[in-house]
Amino acid sequence: MPFLQPEAPGRSGDAPGSIDYRFARRQLLHRYRSGELTRGDVCDAQSELMRIAVNHSRKATSPCPICGQRELRIVRFVFGSKLPAGGRVVENNTHLLKLSEKYGGSSGARTYSVEICLACRWNHLLDIVPMAARSR
Numbered sequence: 001m002p003f004l005q006p007e008a009p010g011r012s013g014d015a016p017g018s019i020d021y022r023f024a025r026r027q028l029l030h031r032y033r034s035g036e037l038t039r040g041d042v043c044d045a046q047s048e049l050m051r052i053a054v055n056h057s058r059k060a061t062s063p064c065p066i067c068g069q070r071e072l073r074i075v076r077f078v079f080g081s082k083l084p085a086g087g088r089v090v091e092n093n094t095h096l097l098k099l100s101e102k103y104g105g106s107s108g109a110r111t112y113s114v115e116i117c118l119a120c121r122w123n124h125l126l127d128i129v130p131m132a133a134r135s136r
Contacts, residue, residue, distance in 0.1 A: 017130070018127060018128065018129045018130065019127060019128040020126075020127045021124070021125050021126055021127060022126070024124075025065075025124050025126070028042065028124065029065050029066075032066070039066065039120070042066060042122060043066060043067075043117070043120045043121040043122045043123075044121060044123070045116050045117075045121040045122070045123040049075075049114070049116060049123060050116065050118070050121065052075055052089055053073045053075055053116040053118060054118065056075060056089045056090075056091055057073035057074055057075045057116070058073065058074050058092075059072070059073060059074075060072035060073060060074050060115055064117035064119060064120060064122055065122065066117065066120050066122045067117060067119050067120040067122070069117065069118075069119040069120070071117050071118035071119040071120075072115055072116070072117050072118075072122075073115065073116050073117070073118060074113055074114070074115055074116075074126070075089065075090075075113070075114050075115075075116060076089070076090035076096065076111055076112065076113050076114075077089055077090065077111070077112045077114070078090055078096075078099050078103065078109055078110070078111050078112075078131060079109065079110055079112065080103050080108055080109030080110065080131070081108055081109075082103055082109070083103060083109065087112075090111065096111070099131070100131050100132070103131065104131040104132050108130075109130075109131040110128050110129065110130055110131060111128070111129045111130075111131050112125060112127075112128050113125070113126040113127050113128075113129075114126060
């Protein structure tokens, strides 16, 4: 069966696009709810990630998909060639803007968003978004 060519040529530019992990998250939750995975398999956040979630996160708008508690947090990290190997934790939008001005564009910096439950240790990568240099 031949595949039809899309009418639009795609996104222009050299910058890579965003990666959204919602489908992978749904698959993982389905496997957990069907009994294929245990709670220990999916609730395995490392101590350092938990510490960052307690101190440098924002509350998620929905409850944890595993335990139902409203302890779900979103943490953002920035990784790039000009950043330290462990990346940087993004404190807030102002901090993200400063990091974007300093590292965005040429360094290939990307922002990673992770959800973490403080109650059951569920964690999952939500998306990866390229950090562009701020236009002036």
